[in-house]
Amino acid sequence: MRNLLILSALATTGFATEVTQPMWPHTFSPKGFYRYHKESNYTYKTGGVGFEYQSSPEMGFGFKVSSITNFKKDNVLVETEDNLFYKFIVHGNHTIYPILATTFSSHQVDHENKSEEMVVLVRDVFINKFTAFAGLGWEIVPDNCFRFRIEGLLFRDLHNALMVQENNKFWGRSYSNPSGYKAKIGVIAKITDRFYADLGGHYTQTFEKCYKEMGCELALRWGF
Secondary structure, three states, X not given: OHHHHHHHHHHHHOOOXXXXXXXXXXXXXXXXXXXXXXXXXXXXXXXXXXXXXXXXXXXXXXXXXXXXXXXXXXXXXXXXXXXXXXXXXXXXXXXXXEEEXXXXXXXXXXXXXXXXXXXXXXXXXXXXXXXXXXXXXXXXXXXXXXXXEXXXXXXXXXXXXXXXXXXXXXXXXXOOOOEEEEEEEEEEEEOOOOEEEEEEXXXXXXXXXXXXXXXXXXXXXXXX
């Protein structure tokens, strides 16, 4: 909340600096992340790495594709995100952009490997989630070295399922698909002409209070 108030105060002051060096329209980014997820009987904390490609002109259509994993053998998390947006310049250094996005995640929550009557039983349990988002972003560019952004989105889970695999057999169960909101905040700092550091955080919660999630990411963007 403190960061949101700081950004809002900066925005209302009205920056007069002219931005003469826009970011490169394409960036590729290795990144690290931390995630905390909590619901009634499913809670985890994990971190890992990933990558991201983004096409983001100063004005017009852009998109982002991202993938992350925690590389844990018995508790693996894999998540992919697709993001489409359109930028409108509403002031010299203020841009808004409608957003449409989807994410798919698969998280292994249990692993057993045991022998029963000379038969090896391998049992893995996964939670799979597919979610759609729609919202609005606001980017502030005070000078050639920094960019600030705030995003607010509404979402709905389109698919929630618990999947069980025992050796070569699969079965599962679907769960309710709640709706909620997601708030994101971030800053991009220029390092060199082609490299940028991108730090962002998010908070997610369902309206029905089924679950909440907090996380952060740090990416090193390479422009081309």
